[in-house]
Every structure is written in structure tokens, then in C-alpha cells.
Amino acid sequence: MKVKFFSESKKAQKLSFEIKKKVGNILKTGKYTNSDYVKKFEDKFRKYFKTKYCVAVNNGTSALHLALLALSIKKGDEVIVPSLTFIASVAAVNYVGAKPVFADINKDDWLINTKIIEKLITKKTKAIIVVHLHGLMCDMDKIKKIAKKYNLKIIEDAAQAHGSSFKKNQPGYYSDVATFSFYPTKNLGAIGEGGAIITNNKNIFDKTKRMRTWSHNKYNFYEVSFNYRMSEFSAITLIAKIPFLKKDVDKRIEIANKYKKQLNLKSFSKFNQKIKKHSYHIFAIRINKKKRKNIIKHLKLSGIDTNIHYPYSLPKLKFFRIKNRNTNSPIANQISSELLSLPIYPELENRKINYTVKKLNNLI
Numbered sequence: 001m002k003v004k005f006f007s008e009s010k011k012a013q014k015l016s017f018e019i020k021k022k023v024g025n026i027l028k029t030g031k032y033t034n035s036d037y038v039k040k041f042e043d044k045f046r047k048y049f050k051t052k053y054c055v056a057v058n059n060g061t062s063a064l065h066l067a068l069l070a071l072s073i074k075k076g077d078e079v080i081v082p083s084l085t086f087i088a089s090v091a092a093v094n095y096v097g098a099k100p101v102f103a104d105i106n107k108d109d110w111l112i113n114t115k116i117i118e119k120l121i122t123k124k125t126k127a128i129i130v131v132h133l134h135g136l137m138c139d140m141d142k143i144k145k146i147a148k149k150y151n152l153k154i155i156e157d158a159a160q161a162h163g164s165s166f167k168k169n170q171p172g173y174y175s176d177v178a179t180f181s182f183y184p185t186k187n188l189g190a191i192g193e194g195g196a197i198i199t200n201n202k203n204i205f206d207k208t209k210r211m212r213t214w215s216h217n218k219y220n221f222y223e224v225s226f227n228y229r230m231s232e233f234s235a236i237t238l239i240a241k242i243p244f245l246k247k248d249v250d251k252r253i254e255i256a257n258k259y260k261k262q263l264n265l266k267s268f269s270k271f272n273q274k275i276k277k278h279s280y281h282i283f284a285i286r287i288n289k290k291k292r293k294n295i296i297k298h299l300k301l302s303g304i305d306t307n308i309h310y311p312y313s314l315p316k317l318k319f320f321r322i323k324n325r326n327t328n329s330p331i332a333n334q335i336s337s338e339l340l341s342l343p344i345y346p347e348l349e350n351r352k353i354n355y356t357v358k359k360l361n362n363l364i
């Protein structure tokens with residue numbers, strides 16, 4: 001049996017009529033980028049997340065970059081980031097010339113450790129980037145308290161958290177600005193690429209909106225900016241898919257619960273289900289680091305694709321090590337060497353979940 005790590009061929013087929021019809025419209029008008037469908041998507045997305053503003057861009061990394069620029073983070077500033085996340089969360093800090101300062105993660109939920117954040121704050125600290133890793137939101141009330149005490153900005157990297165909540169509030173509620181990726185495998189993925197910024201702050205909205213497309217009016221440029229525009233084709237596919245988000249996340253939760261019940265290992269992330277809704281962009285377990293490679297190999301031989309999110313602790317990467325005063329992240333070092341991500345997506349059939357569980361239980 002073949003178990004792919006990700007597939008949505010059935011949904012793509014279901015949506016192909018609606019998508020083709022709208023593509024027909026843009027072929028007629030010739031408006032291929034950052035136009036009416038992008039505006040329509042921004043409106044739908046901002047309403048979904050109950051924020052005042054949304055700016056759609058070409059990917060999640062650009063969204064982070066613009067968010068940092070809008071908060072005037074620059075050379076000489078420090079930004080606190082988690083040690084375990086996708087590299088883009090931290091690369092964006094380097095783009096603006098600021099210095100990422102790594103905070104280690106918690107052993108139980110693998111998210112940024114709020115107790116460590118306070119110890120890392122200096123006069124140079126301007127912001128905290130929290131990452132809702134795998135679809136589990138960070139402890140936003142604690143983060144907000146710290147940010148208020150030290151007058152820091154909060155950016156939520158919600159690239160993996162479409163459909164997640166903390167105390168019933170979604171990304172965008174607790175922060176100055178939240179950013180998303182619509183990479184195809186995300187809980188809400190474009191057929192193509194995409195990203196978005198949501199905020200309730202008019203200044204952040206104005207600045208990110210103008211900087212995504214060269215900060216110009218008809219006759220002048222205000223500042224050096226970027227081409228971070230979203231294509232109309234991506235927007236069409238996102239408009240078609242957004243109505244499925246809630247149901248898709250419910251399905252992901254159902255699959256995660258099956259794994260949790262049936263797997264002999266109980267080393268998945270632990271969190272308070274009364275407070276947090278995990279959207280399971282990723283379902284990961286921890287396994288013995290000495291056995292990981294072998295388990296991946298044997299699952300592959302049985303036709304089961306797996307992945308690792310992420311196999312590195314970021315402070316260990318050479319280019320961050322040179323720039324950083326805090327490279328000590330023992331928990332991220334340990335957990336990154338043990339994580340294993342299993343297939344999880346709405347179209348994953350029961351027989352494939354059962355097969356994956358059976359093969360994995362045999363190996364562990």
C-alpha cells in the first residue's frame with residue numbers, strides 16, 4: 001500500500017470546474033496579478049480571522065519580512081525567536097538586518113518557552129516572533145503579558161496555524177500582526193504559492209500594503225520596496241478552498257486522535273485541550289534518535305512516506321551561531337533529533353491510517 005505524506009487530488013478535482021471558470025475570467029480581463037480576486041480573498045480571509053485588515057502577498061516569508069519592516073525593526077535591534085521552527089521565521093529577521101535571539105522550547109509542547117523569553121530581553125529587544133509550530137498556538141496570554149511589560153511588539157508566525165485557536169481566539173487576536181503561508185501543503189494551501197498579513201493596526205496595514213508592490217503612486221516611489229504581489233491564480237484557488245478550512249481541520253483532528261489512540265508510543269505533543277485547539281498541520285511523535293533513521297527507512301519500504309519538522313535546532317546552524325549570543329537550546333537540540341512527522345491530511349483514508357499505525361507499532 002502507498003501512503004503519501006500529502007495529497008489533495010480529490011479536492012483539486014472537485015474544485016477544477018470553479019477554478020477553470022474563474023481562470024477564464026482573468027484570461028478575458030488580462031488582470032493576472034494583485035487585482036480583483038486578490039482583493040476578494042483578502043476580504044474573506046480577514047473576516048475569517050476577525051481582523052480589520054489583510055494584505056495578501058506571494059508567500060509566507062515575504063509576509064514575515066513586511067511585518068518586521070512595518071514594525072520598523074532594523075539593524076541593531078534584537079528579535080526573540082524560538083529555536084525550533086522552519087528557517088523562514090528567523091531568516092526574515094536577518095533580511096531587515098536585526099539579530100535573532102533564540103529562546104529554547106518547552107519539552108511538552110515544543111513551543112517557545114515563555115520563562116526563557118524574559119531572561120533574553122535587553123535594551124535592544126524590539127519584538128518577539130512566536131511560531132504556532134505544527135498548528136498548536138503558543139501561550140499567547142503569557143506572551144502578551146511579557147510584551148506589555150517590556151514594550152515589545154508581537155509577530156505571530158501562523159504559517160502552520162490556519163484553524164488553530166487559543167482560548168477560542170485565532171491568530172491575529174493577541175499580536176500586532178500575524179503572518180500566514182499558503183504553501184500547497186498548508187491547512188489552507190494555494191494551488192501555487194501565497195502568503196498573508198493580518199492586523200488590526202491601520203499603520204501596519206498601510207505600510208505592508210504599499211511595500212508589497214514598490215511603494216508607488218502613478219508618479220513617485222516613497223521608499224525602496226519589493227515585488228511581493230500575489231497572483232490572481234493563487235487567489236482564485238484560495239477563494240475556492242477557504243470554505244473547506246473548518247471541516248478540513250476537524251478531519252485532521254480526527255486523524256490525530258486515531259493516531260493517539262492506536263499508536264503504542266504516546267510521545268506526541270502535550271497541551272491543554274480545554275484552552276487550545278490544535279489544527280494538526282503536522283502530526284509528530286518523538287522516537288529514539290538512534291532508531292529514527294531506521295524507522296523512516298522501514299516505513300518507506302512499506303510504502304509510507306514520513307518527514308521531519310524539523311531535523312535541526314536553528315541556533316546550531318553555522319550562520320546563526322556566528323551572530324548569536326544565545327546558542328544554548330538543549331531541549332530544541334534533543335527534540336529535533338527525535339521528531340518524526342506522520343501523514344495527516346483530510347483525504348487520508350482510514351485503511352491507510354490503520355496500515356501506518358500497524359507498521360509503526362511493529363517497528364517500535
Ligand SMILES: Cc1ncc(COP(=O)(O)O)c(C=O)c1O
Nearest residue numbers: 059060061086088089159181183
Ligand atoms: C513556520 C513557518 N514560517 C514561515 C514559512 C514560510 O512560508 P513560505 O514557504 O510560504 O514562504 C513556513 C513555510 O513552510 C513555515 O512553516
